[in-house]
Amino acid sequence: MRALLMRTCLADHVAPGVAEAAKRVLERQGVEVTVPRAQTCCGQPGWTAGHPDQARQVARQALRAFAGADPVVVPSGSCAAMVTHAYHELFAGRPEEAAARDLAGRTFELTQFLRQNDLAPGPAHDAPASVTYHDSCHMLRLLGERDSPREIIAGAGVELREMADTDVCCGFGGAFSVTFPEVSGALGEQKARSAADTGAKELVACDLSCLMHIVGRGRRVGVPLRARHIADLLDG
């Protein structure tokens, strides 16, 4: 089986290890992974901030980078949802519409891809005994993925301790986090406390963006958390 890996711009900039971990996880499951050099970003930052024309220019590069017939795997529910949920609207009535719809049909979030192909990676050598899982919003509501990450966590033999209000937004929200930082911070604090209250060793999510916000806010308000991306939970 072959797959193209979308690294995501956030991992590129602040946590390249997450994309590399996702690649190794897939490869250990026998997937032949290609990481297209021409990729940049899915365009979501521009799209959700209300700049569709600019988002389209960036997304066009994603269409080029991920051309072909292979499935595209993304270690982010939000980036995957951008492609599967918004590309048809972004390119509606344009020459690239068919290509956008085609890409949307073969784009999968990491745990979603693993489950759909019956791949069950084990835990990382340094995996904690217990984790709590944050349902990132686009993962949960746009991809409809509540189960895949939980099954993957269980499959790796890691205990999952559910936190209160796990399906409530952490307050990150892209540009929202800096447009209304106080509201965003209040929600992040609630989320950090809910995670800490589980007593789980670490906080896990399928989206790096939420994690950075939650642990960063937690540290600021005196709720230190250990956190890792789900790819890091399965890496080795």
Place this chain on the structure above:
Amino acid sequence: MTIPVTYDDGPPLRARTQEAVADDQLRANLRSTAASWTAGREKMRAEFGFDEMRDRAREIRRDNIRRLPELLDRLEERVRANGGVVYRAADRDAATRYVLDLARARGARLVAKSKSMATEEIKLNEALEEAGLRVVETDLGEWILQLAGQRPSHIIAPAVHLNRTQVAELFRAESGEDLPDDREALVAYARRRLREDFAAADIGVSGVNLGVADTGTLCVMENEGNARLVTALPRIHVAVMGAERVVADWDEAAHILQLLPMAAIGDDASTYVNLVTGPRRDGETDGPEELHLVILDGGRTALRGTEFEEALHCIRCGACLYSCPMWRTVGGQAYGSPYSGPIGAVITPLLEGTSSPRGSELPFLSSLCGACHEACPVGIPLHDLLVRIRGAVSTPVHRRERRGARIWAAAWRRPLVYRAGVRLTRLGLRVLGRDGWITKLPGPAGRWTSQRDLPTRWPPTP
């Protein structure tokens, strides 16, 4: 006279949200009520097949809005045939003026109102009071707000941001009596006070949840019995209805009337459903002598056939408000619009334009988490509408941001430039990081570190 219909005064939206976030009492009040409603709704969802009901409601509303001109004509014709008067108000001013002129022509002095978002939208109270009439809100929550001089914070529970102690303080100040912080005593006081006004009112003003085109019936839902009195006791009943609130027949009406309270608070029926089919007829002993239906367009019909049409499907249940993490955090009043929460962030700019302060700011008060869409009983993709509206905003602030977005796009559509930026960012993080964290960033990035630390190593060390 031109009635001011917007209240864009006051500090910018971010300042209002800062104030709300700092108000611990407010957040505690919002959290407790929102949590109990959510629990109620989840129970209903399981017991009554909410999802199937939503799918049918979505079909009904889509059809209603597609056939809107025809349904409105039929509603108007039937209301007239029932003996009512119908006025189609093109905008908010026209609607307000009609009610004001009517009140003057009839020599009215006291107006009793039941809860109505449309009258909030047209700022009817202010206009009537300015003209020297006394206006009494008879919905308990609205009356509390009238005493407090505040605007509603929720579509169906306007005073949800206040707790019992705060209400008791208001009532004590109003009455001069030593009322206890006791629910029953407070309600008893409100009832006693409001009964006097029901009897004396010249005009009763209500909203309309649904107009049924087939029979010309106006449905007014409520839980306190005050709307029944408002629509029945005074000599004149004025019903103000948003132009989108029409259904074709009773099959459709029955479905929506059941679904609305389910979505709103997790009940399968509201305590009262008032059905007004014309004024008092010959031989009847009660009911108003005159019925006036004011159908408010105010920018609604212009949305038909656009990418925003689904906003007209809304049945104003308020479910998206209390499902919204932002609304739960700041409350409805911070929005500065009669309509708050996700639907408020959508219809405020759609009805008023995206150039006013609130029309241009509200669409951004959302993380696009989609909880509103999940809660919506007619399945409006509010998060998608918000993205579209953001794209339509063109104030100087957003034009400046768009210039930034152009630079972003020019760089990020080129892999080489993009990768150079990535290397630069990583270098910057290494240089600025102390023990794996950055606690203060310069410039606009400082908005990130105003609330959070930024990890420079991943996974982060706590």
